[in-house]
Amino acid sequence: MIVGNQHYRSIWFDEQSQHVKIIDQRWLPHRFSIVELTNRDAFIAAIGDMWVRGAPLIGATAAYAFYVQMTKDPSHQSLDQTYDILLATRPTAVNLQWALNDMRALLAPLPEGERPEAALTRARQICEQDVECNRMIGVHGLTLIKKIAAHKNPFEPVNILTHCNAGWLATVDWGTATSPIYHAVQEDIGVHIYVDETRPRNQGAQLTAWELAQQNISHQLIVDNAGGHFMQQGDIDLVITGTDRTTGSGDVCNKIGTYLKALAAHDNNIPFYVALPSTTIDWSLSDGIAQIPIEQRDGLEVTKIWGKLGDGSVAQVQICPDNTPVANPAFDVTPARLVTGLITERGICDASKQGLRELFPEFSHD
Numbered sequence: 001m002i003v004g005n006q007h008y009r010s011i012w013f014d015e016q017s018q019h020v021k022i023i024d025q026r027w028l029p030h031r032f033s034i035v036e037l038t039n040r041d042a043f044i045a046a047i048g049d050m051w052v053r054g055a056p057l058i059g060a061t062a063a064y065a066f067y068v069q070m071t072k073d074p075s076h077q078s079l080d081q082t083y084d085i086l087l088a089t090r091p092t093a094v095n096l097q098w099a100l101n102d103m104r105a106l107l108a109p110l111p112e113g114e115r116p117e118a119a120l121t122r123a124r125q126i127c128e129q130d131v132e133c134n135r136m137i138g139v140h141g142l143t144l145i146k147k148i149a150a151h152k153n154p155f156e157p158v159n160i161l162t163h164c165n166a167g168w169l170a171t172v173d174w175g176t177a178t179s180p181i182y183h184a185v186q187e188d189i190g191v192h193i194y195v196d197e198t199r200p201r202n203q204g205a206q207l208t209a210w211e212l213a214q215q216n217i218s219h220q221l222i223v224d225n226a227g228g229h230f231m232q233q234g235d236i237d238l239v240i241t242g243t244d245r246t247t248g249s250g251d252v253c254n255k256i257g258t259y260l261k262a263l264a265a266h267d268n269n270i271p272f273y274v275a276l277p278s279t280t281i282d283w284s285l286s287d288g289i290a291q292i293p294i295e296q297r298d299g300l301e302v303t304k305i306w307g308k309l310g311d312g313s314v315a316q317v318q319i320c321p322d323n324t325p326v327a328n329p330a331f332d333v334t335p336a337r338l339v340t341g342l343i344t345e346r347g348i349c350d351a352s353k354q355g356l357r358e359l360f361p362e363f364s365h366d
């Protein structure tokens with residue numbers, strides 16, 4: 001996607017420096033900063049402290065972490081340690097586990113001397129695969145937007161609400177929830193995006209709003225509590241979110257607050273779709289509420305907030321009394337019954353075991 005007038009991905013291998021580079025998302029939208037990740041500790045910090053975030057991008061970053069670690073120590077012990085340490089960084093997004101399993105299965109049987117190059121090749125493939133999946137999610141999701149547009153006055157945009165950031169910054173490129181939006185814009189279909197701010201870390205305010213502005217897409221930032229009101233007023237045609245882990249039965253785990261949007265959409269008969277590459281499906285699970293581990297994050301994310309001061313500097317301020325006790329679950333589960341459909345790289349299906357089985361017969365077991 002475009003930043004200024006230059007094309008970027010969220011992570012890439014820089015041929016010139018031979019280093020892995022990322023956009024450090026902690027400073028957006030106020031500062032566009034690129035950093036090199038040159039050792040395993042940097043990768044652990046990048047994922048755990050959310051320099052990068054978003055389920056697909058976390059997986060891609062973990063794949064490159066293996067490459068960098070294999071150039072330093074390609075031993076079997078180092079492979080296992082890297083797997084374990086990275087797995088502990090973020091427990092909910094299943095793409096991390098998927099990428100770690102994939103890399104370890106590839107590298108473990110190889111002689112040590114072949115591991116670095118094999119890891120680099122595979123990390124690059126994982127990134128390309130993610131870009132292609134997200135492009136296809138856009139192609140399929142576009143059909144939904146087109147159908148809604150066909151029933152509207154030609155001068156009225158299709159109004160879409162999204163939660164968190166499931167844009168290109170959360171993937172390698174295109175995004176999941178945003179890919180249908182970007183495809184619609186390419187076809188000159190008018191869209192207007194309602195962007196939930198997404199407390200506590202404000203990925204909507206800081207990342208989605210910035211992304212959409214970079215692509216010149218009409219949008220408005222709304223507080224998390226406003227979505228239900230806009231739905232009641234008839235201002236929302238469609239909700240599209242991403243997901244960090246979806247069960248084989250279609251339950252969807254996504255950024256905290258997604259469930260409430262799904263309830264409000266259900267009450268107002270508004271289609272609620274979830275966009276995901278198949279690497280986000282955990283085929284081993286059938287009950288999202290009981291089985292998906294929900295990441296509990298630092299209370300400082302709730303008690304403090306980052307923003308730009310009048311003098312242009314970026315600072316953090318406290319928004320509650322000193323020592324206020326806090327609970328900070330990072331994700332919630334939306335049961336399949338509240339999800340109108342899943343938009344995947346293979347097409348759109350019902351959020352159900354049967355729906356997923358039709359699109360992915362090779363993964364669905366009884």
Ligand code: MRU
Pocket residue numbers: 053054055056163164165166167170171175176177203241242243244254255330
């Ligand atoms: O905590 P984060 O910022 O990693 O959470 C990200 C989300 O919840 C996204 O909506 C999700 O990963 C969708 S994938 C593009």
